[in-house]
Amino acid sequence: xxxxxxxxxxxxxxxxxxxxxxxxxxxxxxxxxxxxxxxxxxxxxxxxxxxxxxxxxxxxxxxxxxxxxxxxxxxxxxxxxxxxxxxxxxxxxxxxxxxxxxxxxxxxxxxxxxx
Numbered sequence: 726x727x728x729x730x731x732x733x734x735x736x737x738x739x740x741x742x743x744x745x746x747x748x749x750x751x752x753x754x755x756x757x758x759x760x761x762x763x764x765x766x767x768x769x770x771x772x773x774x775x776x777x778x779x780x781x782x783x784x785x786x787x788x789x790x791x792x793x794x795x796x797x798x799x800x801x802x803x804x805x806x807x808x809x810x811x812x813x814x815x816x817x818x819x820x821x822x823x824x825x826x827x828x829x830x831x832x833x834x835x836x837x838x839x840x
Contacts, residue, residue, distance in 0.1 A: 728753075731763045735771040742771070748784040750774050750791065769796070776801055781819055786811070 732739045745751045746761070751770060753761040773794055777787045790812060793805035803809040 726763050726765075726767070728761045728763070731767055731771070734768050737771060737775075745771070745774060745784075749788045750784060773801055782815060786815055 726734075728739050728742055731737075731742055735742075742751065746753065751763070751767060751774075753763045753767070756762050770791070773791060773796065774787060777791070777794075778784075782790070790803065790808045793803050793808040794801045795804050796802075803812060
């Protein structure tokens with residue numbers, strides 16, 4: 726299918742799909758005319774990419790873990806243990822970021838309360 730059809734089926738803009746390709750998240754075939762040709766699995770790949778982006782992962786991390794993800798019907802699950810380790814490390818990084826932002830928020834609230 727061409728990029729316009731993939732866009733229609735996934736609800737994403739063609740610009741977003743091209744960005745996913747630039748980030749090595751999608752790998753369409755190229756026709757001799759230069760048009761992108763996506764297979765049926767691209768629809769599911771886009772859905773998985775969107776889930777992982779919503780989970781706060783960067784496109785760099787998604788490119789690494791996407792090949793080792795399966796759809797359980799309700800969630801995505803890693804199939805490679807090393808990928809699970811990478812996801813745990815990413816979760817730990819997110820927790821540290823949240824803790825730092827909460828501390829910054831508390832400081833700002835105390836500054837405003839003092840004023």
